[in-house]
Amino acid sequence: MEKFTIKDLYKDTETFADKEISLAGWVRTNRNSKTFGFIELNDGSFFKNVQVVYDTTLSNFNDLVKLTISSSIHVTGVLVKTPEAKQPFEVRATNVTIECLSPNDYPLQKKGHTVEFLREQAYLRPRTNLFSAVFRIRSAAAIAIHNYFQSKGYVYFHAPLITANDGEGAGEMFQVTTLDLDKVASSGKVDYDKDFFGKHVGLTVTGQLEGEAFAMAYGKIYTFGPSFRAENSNTKTHASEFWMIEPEIAFCDLDELMDIEEDMLKYIVKDVLERCPEEMEFLNKFIAPNLIEKLQKLLTSKFTRITHEDVITILKDAKVDWEFKPEYGEDIAKEHEKYITEYFNGPVFITNWPKDIKAFYMKQNADGKTVAAVDLEVPGAGELMGGSQREENYDKLLNRMHELGMKTSELDWYLNLRKYGSCVHSGFGMGFERLLIYLTGVENIRDVIPFPRTPGNCEF
């Protein structure tokens, strides 16, 4: 008999009503009396389970009552609609075969578990409701991002991961090597001529620089790939390995860039709400009250656009006892981000940042003090995207690199992009996990990455 999925049954219940169907999946719960029992079965195709009813007419009834959580089984039965019950239908089993009976030491027994415990069981946690929802939304959001950019004519570009460039100049790169460290220790010298690439290389912190090269050929490109930071910070929003989306657009200034960021975010939110209603309802109910309302409100809100200077003025005028005092020419703190999104009651683009706290490649404004950078702050999640118009003038870019004491030898090619058909162009980066925190209401980045890597943690 053709195998169906639980998703098929939910999406097309009428077709299957009163028909015999076959399923394979895992036992989520098993309750029973002396003459009948109920299995909540999940096959991973859908967030919801299906209820399987079995009774003593089955020859292996005595085995079925002993079925443990997470056991794998095959079920044949008749789909019966149950309009008066909690679930819209159930499957009355005509045959159940057991493929693997899980032992009782299965770590995720029925009782609730803390997210901290579940992190230690990262290989099993997608079997729980919370993580089942989170990682299905992760998949859906990834596809929404691809669909958005593809529908707008962007080319998907794979930036290199191993690189000699520290694109952000922050010095927080992991080193990649094939040198035998024991031999380095015993020989007393580091010979990069013998290393795999013949030089000191590391893991990329951004694909932007290479992305700009491709934007100068395709007009519009986006990356969607891993990025790495060897930053020793243990916060809820930092991971050592994460995924980034970095669009780069030729003939695009800062205003047009903000249009794109706003349009993209609304598209993703709308698409995920439509495609994952069961998951979003679960999160709204058990994890983040008002999550759906927050996201729906975003769809119709107009994002505020304001300069960094005007933001500081608002913060200074606020009758708030700041932990960090807001200052012109300086960065803003988490408490300021929160205040400003509440002040405008929605997402806020903050533009024209002090150049000294931003990266070398940003377009230098005429005032000599600021750059054409933009951060997007969203209610409840803080900074979601960071972008800028790029400095397209060769001499200005070179001077800025010299001012910052950067070596230009590895970035000759990047400078050359300002000689050969340079144009006004802009781009932004969005941390995929930051987006997921915003979309799911889950607070810790460790809980939106399948197998997170943080300082001291590299399990699985």
Add this chain to the structure above:
Amino acid sequence: MEKFTIKDLYKDTETFADKEISLAGWVRTNRNSKTFGFIELNDGSFFKNVQVVYDTTLSNFNDLVKLTISSSIHVTGVLVKTPEAKQPFEVRATNVTIECLSPNDYPLQKKGHTVEFLREQAYLRPRTNLFSAVFRIRSAAAIAIHNYFQSKGYVYFHAPLITANDGEGAGEMFQVTTLDLDKVASSGKVDYDKDFFGKHVGLTVTGQLEGEAFAMAYGKIYTFGPSFRAENSNTKTHASEFWMIEPEIAFCDLDELMDIEEDMLKYIVKDVLERCPEEMEFLNKFIAPNLIEKLQKLLTSKFTRITHEDVITILKDAKVDWEFKPEYGEDIAKEHEKYITEYFNGPVFITNWPKDIKAFYMKQNADGKTVAAVDLEVPGAGELMGGSQREENYDKLLNRMHELGMKTSELDWYLNLRKYGSCVHSGFGMGFERLLIYLTGVENIRDVIPFPRTPGNCEF
């Protein structure tokens, strides 16, 4: 005036005919006489250029005749259909402004260049016809892959990149570290307690093991992410950094796996042929004669399924003077792959390989000698996918790991998947660049990766 793209003009020529439109892009060629000139303009939105005609009615005519290759310009003009000419329409310029005049040292002047030279100019090569086609197909193929799996209900899963597991057991991992190698050399010792993750870690060679964990929750998952091999081989088909697609399916045996592989490949080929007709025509004409015919033939061919043993028998019976003599129980060489796809005149699944030349996780067949592995060989590109049914029995898997002298401590969790709801399951891996070599007819893997990494090469 609203800006349009060259793609808009090609896709909707009738709408724009005799109307004034605006474009921004780069000069591909510029020919002129004393009174008029022709610019081939490309904006990256489309493989083809648009011809811009300008004449002395433009006040900056004398500047326009000096426009160099790769200069960036803005054009306003009227779209005029030219049914009798080579191109279906042209744009008669009413205004052209120059954003950046490229200097004459632009490395890609009009004359042809070798692919070897263009590799050194990797940041500029997407501006050539060949690489413009290749990397647009790369983007299209990536999306075709996502669309295939999403439409079939698979969950997109991001496997970790930094890991302590050598999933293939081949020992070809790059090490990732934040230890200061100069200090390691001077101190004479390697202290992993001080390393970022507190232990020896490296870059993943496969996401399969983690993928299996997620398949046991979602039923069907696929990865699409980077993979790394510190293998010192300089061949046309090896890169140190590449992208892999690794689907994993619960309740799926080897035969069903082959169904999926065949279905997926046909879907991708069909989709790319439909979405990139201009690029495929170019490649068919200038790079790989009969490319389109080869791919179209694949769509209707039935893939052969044959055991490794039967393949060896065919090879032994062949009247061919082999460089490598085919032997039962041993791997097959490139010349054998080529022969067998020609013998069956199409793609061939070779199943049930000798266990000693395959990985530890593969399902052990009853004969005690072979495993339920399958390689897909395609005409003209050799091995395109490698997959297997996975060993779902805890004891058999553990014994095999012991036989191979593997440490099981880091893979306890992987073994546990065989305790907690284990089931028949299968998966395969497809190197994305191998697929692109097959799709584009380009022979060298360095020419289908934007910025390739190979031994001794880590530029840009």
